Amino acid sequence: MRPSFRLPVEVCRRISNKCPCNAPRTFACGRWSSSSATARQWSTPLAKSLAEAITTTGPISVAAYMRQCLTSPDSGYYTAHTEGRDQFGQKGDFVTSPEISQVFGELIGIWVLAEWMSQGKMSSGVQLVEVGPGRGTLMDDMLRTIRNFKPLASSIDAIYLVEASPSLREAQRKLLCGDAPIQDIEYGYQSTCKYSECTKIIWYDDIKFVPQAVDKSPFIIAHEFFDALPIHVFQSVTPSPTESSVITSTTGTSPTRSSRLPQTNQWRELLVAPTRAPDRFSSTSSKESIPEFQLILPKSSTPHSLYLPSLSPRYTALLPTSNAVIEISPSSLSTISTIATLIGGANPTPKSPPKSRPTSGKTVSSPQPPPFQKPHPSGAALIIDYGPASTIPTHSLRGIRAHKPCSPFTSPGLVDISADVDFVGLADAAISASPGVEVHGPVEQGTWLRAMGGAERVDILVKGVAAGKDGDGAKERIEGAWRRLVDRGPQGMGRLYKVMAIVPHVEGREGRRPVGFGGEVVG
Ligand code: SAH
Numbered sequence: 262m263r264p265s266f267r268l269p270v271e272v273c274r275r276i277s278n279k280c281p282c283n284a285p286r287t288f289a290c291g292r293w294s295s296s297s298a299t300a301r302q303w304s305t306p307l308a309k310s311l312a313e314a315i316t317t318t319g320p321i322s323v324a325a326y327m328r329q330c331l332t333s334p335d336s337g338y339y340t341a342h343t344e345g346r347d348q349f350g351q352k353g354d355f356v357t358s359p360e361i362s363q364v365f366g367e368l369i370g371i372w373v374l375a376e377w378m379s380q381g382k383m384s385s386g387v388q389l390v391e392v393g394p395g396r397g398t399l400m401d402d403m404l405r406t407i408r409n410f411k412p413l414a415s416s417i418d419a420i421y422l423v424e425a426s427p428s429l430r431e432a433q434r435k436l437l438c439g440d441a442p443i444q445d446i447e448y449g450y451q452s453t454c455k456y457s458e459c460t461k462i463i464w465y466d467d468i469k470f471v472p473q474a475v476d477k478s479p480f481i482i483a484h485e486f487f488d489a490l491p492i493h494v495f496q497s498v499t500p501s502p503t504e505s506s507v508i509t510s511t512t513g514t515s516p517t518r519s520s521r522l523p524q525t526n527q528w529r530e531l532l533v534a535p536t537r538a539p540d541r542f543s544s545t546s547s548k549e550s551i552p553e554f555q556l557i558l559p560k561s562s563t564p565h566s567l568y569l570p571s572l573s574p575r576y577t578a579l580l581p582t583s584n585a586v587i588e589i590s591p592s593s594l595s596t597i598s599t600i601a602t603l604i605g606g607a608n609p610t611p612k613s614p615p616k617s618r619p620t621s622g623k624t625v626s627s628p629q630p631p632p633f634q635k636p637h638p639s640g641a642a643l644i645i646d647y648g649p650a651s652t653i654p655t656h657s658l659r660g661i662r663a664h665k666p667c668s669p670f671t672s673p674g675l676v677d678i679s680a681d682v683d684f685v686g687l688a689d690a691a692i693s694a695s696p697g698v699e700v701h702g703p704v705e706q707g708t709w710l711r712a713m714g715g716a717e718r719v720d721i722l723v724k725g726v727a728a729g730k731d732g733d734g735a736k737e738r739i740e741g742a743w744r745r746l747v748d749r750g751p752q753g754m755g756r757l758y759k760v761m762a763i764v765p766h767v768e769g770r771e772g773r774r775p776v777g778f779g780g781e782v783v784g
Contacts (some may be wrong), residue, residue, distance in 0.1 A: 297619035301538045307336035307552050307674040309693045312535045320532035320535035320557055322565060323658065324491035324592070327669075327678055331489055332425045336674040339426040339489075346428070349396055354662050355678050357485050358645075358706075358754060362742035364722070367401025368713040369643060372504050373403065375776040376764065377413050382476070383639065387416040388479040390603075392423040392468055392596070393486030397421040398432035404437070404480070404657035418477065419461045420454060423468045430464050437462055445715035468599050478639035479603045487646050487687070488679040490592040492658065494531040495570050497585040499524055524582050530566040533670070552670035561717060573689065575653055588654040588680055595774045597687045600642050601763055605697025606635030638697030640776070645760050648682035650703050657681035685760055691763050699766040701778040707747035707755025709777045720742045 289663045303309040311329060311470045315321055339348070347353045349360055358365040377387065389407075391400050400422070408414045420437075424430045430450065434443050439455040446463070448470045454460040465471065471479065502524075536555045569589045570576040573712075579585045609632060650655055660669035661674040669678045688700040719739060749756040762775050774780030 269453035281622050287462055288432055293686035300688075302657045304553060304672040305336065308331065308672070310336075311554070311673060313352060315534055320534040320559065321558070322563070323494045323533055324565075324590075325466065326533040326554070326673075327491040327658075328682075329675070330669075330673045330678050331491075333674075334548065337425075338674055338677055339429065340427060341674060347396075348677060351664075355664065357395060358746055358758070359402060359484065360396070361745055362739070363402050364715055364718050364743060365710070365746060366399040368405045368710060368715055369399065369408030369482060369484075370403035370548035371713060371776075372643060372777055373641070374413055375782045376418070376480065378782065379479075379773070379775075380641075380765065380784075382416075382784060383478055384412065384416050386418055386474075386477045386639075387413070387417055388471065388473055388640070389479050390420060390421040390423070390479050390481040390482045391467070392481065392588065394422045394424055394433055395429060395485075397422075397429075397436040399484055400433070401436050403455065404456050414457065417457075419463055421471045421604070422462060422464050423466065423471070424464055425466050431782075433464075434456075434462075441784060450711065452463040468596055468603075471603060473603055473633045475606075475635050475637070477603075479600075479642075480640055481600050481603065481642040482645075482722060483600075483642070484645045484646075485646065487590070487593045487596070487682045488648070490590050490596065491590040492590045492654075492680045493565050493569055495528040495566055495576075495587050495589065496555070497526045497580050497583055498529045498532055498558070499526050499583050521691045526583060527562065528560055528566045528570040528580065529561075529575075530563045531586070532559055532563070533557075536670075552668040554670035554673070556670075573686070575685065579653070586655045588657060588683070589686070590680070590683065593682070593687060594690040595688045597644075600692035601695040601698045602633060604635075604640040604642060604763060605695035605765060607632035607694065608696055609634065633698055638695075638767065640765070643760065644682075644684075644687065644703075644763075645706065645758060646682040646684075647757050648684055648759065650759060651685055653686070654683050682759075684759060688761065697766055700761065700763055701775055702761040704751070704761075704778060705756050706754070706758035706760055707749055709760040710747055710755075715747070749752055 301309075301312070303312065303544065307329065311321075311326070329337070331338045334340055343603050346610065348355065350356060373389070377383065389400075389403070394400055400420070404420075407417075407445050419650040422430070422433055424433065436453055437454060438452040441453040441455065443450050443452040449465040451461055451462055451463050468481075533554050536551055536553060539551055569591065570580070570587065572589075576587055577588070579587060650656070657680045657682070658669050660667045660671065660678050662672070662676045667676055669676060684703045691698055691700055704712075722739050723736050745753055747753065760777065762778055764775050767773075773783075776782055
């Protein structure tokens with residue numbers, strides 16, 4: 262469980278105000294230089310290389326910082342190869358729902374079963390896909406459940422795991438494939454599932470590689486995946502009078518008159534830059550408490566600030582609110598669009614015009630593959646994560662290490678960094694990417710787990726333990742784990758986490774609700 266505290270509110274407030282030198286936080290405040298970046302003692306090699314890069318090219322977006330911290334090949338939190346390192350569990354940094362109780366993955370398996378039934382129990386072409394599978398525990402619990410339903414189990418064509426981390430891929434292979442060898446394939450790796458020699462498990466590091474086909478039905482699970490995808494952060498700023506735009510009269514050959522436009526707010530992208538190095542005389546405790554990086558508010562627009570916040574009326578509605586801060590994750594929007602397209606096919610009209618290149622004076626359109634059409638949408642996706650149900654995330658960037666909240670700007674590569682998921686943003690992007698999908702939820706995790714029959718499953722597990730005269734407190738553990746998943750209080754995950762479904766949109770079946778979102782098992 263990661264976000265037990267909305268920690269960085271104070272951290273963010275603190276870091277987005279003033280630089281320790283008391284000058285406005287612009288890159289030009291001159292508190293870092295290439296020599297200081299090199300001479301300073303950095304907490305990690307990644308901190309040093311980020312600081313050196315920023316010194317050379319200027320402050321970077323929060324998205325670039327997050328991407329480096331989480332998935333840079335040599336030093337990323339998930340991707341660096343550190344012998345014996347495990348991010349999960351008591352000895353790691355955080356615990357996730359599938360690691361808390363087997364019931365979690367089992368109920369997701371049941372949800373897939375219910376969707377497969379309601380879509381006519383296809384006998385082949387099922388793709389089970391998980392993005393960000395961690396240790397593989399959720400997929401293992403799902404597969405253990407699904408193998409009890411033979412027609413569904415035998416309809417599975419292949420299992421796809423989308424994973425950026427080589428060491429987690431290896432953990433998943435051990436758990437899901439046992440002794441079966443793993444081999445390189447184009448863009449990924451392949452092995453065989455321990456539950457069925459006929460089922461391949463294929464790893465890619467991007468969901469774009471999962472094959473699209475009209476006869477495939479992808480059932481896609483994303484648990485605590487979207488919170489790890491990079492965000493850009495924007496603040497609505499009222500330009501100072503000296504920065505205001507000037508319009509010049511275009512009547513006549515020379516400008517005759519100019520007037521100032523009324524002050525309208527602009528989005529500025531908050532960027533990441535190193536903080537001032539603690540000086541030799543500061544006490545150890547203050548050195549430790551100052552994060553190595555900070556957010557700064559640049560004086561001018563970035564390409565992202567001119568483009569991303571104009572993409573949705575939800576964002577533009579906040580522009581007049583001075584100092585409003587919004588977080589946008591283009592990687593999440595692109596991933597959810599791919600997910601929606603796999604289920605429902607793409608919109609017939611491509612969003613951008615085909616690229617053209619000039620050849621000897623003539624302009625020739627480069628051939629574009631036609632958008633993937635799926636006359637009969639099929640499959641489904643379940644997204645489980647933390648974030649507000651209807652508002653745009655704000656001030657949500659957080660760090661966690663050894664189960665404690667910490668600044669996301671300390672010890673880059675050793676701290677897990679995440680941000681709230683924008684569920685409405687994901688839903689809008691899914692619907693605009695594919696005409697063949699509809700979105701349900703988000704609903705609170707506790708509500709969803711109960712609607713899926715979780716309490717009844719826990720009763721069965723508890724009775725099984727009692728029948729076996731297990732005296733080591735297993736009953737309390739099972740019940741305690743369940744309480745943690747559904748509890749709506751600040752220590753529980755029942756309200757903080759949300760569940761959202763993407764299912765096929767079928768003419769004539771409007772109003773159908775998936776199980777867990779108000780619907781019944783059908784089929
Ligand atoms: N779903 C798991 C793990 C959540 S942690 C669970 O609930 O236990 C996030 C997972 O996403 C890890 O497996 C991490 O390696 C993976 N991940 C993070 N960023 C990724 C990216 N950009 N591409 C692919 N995988 C990523």
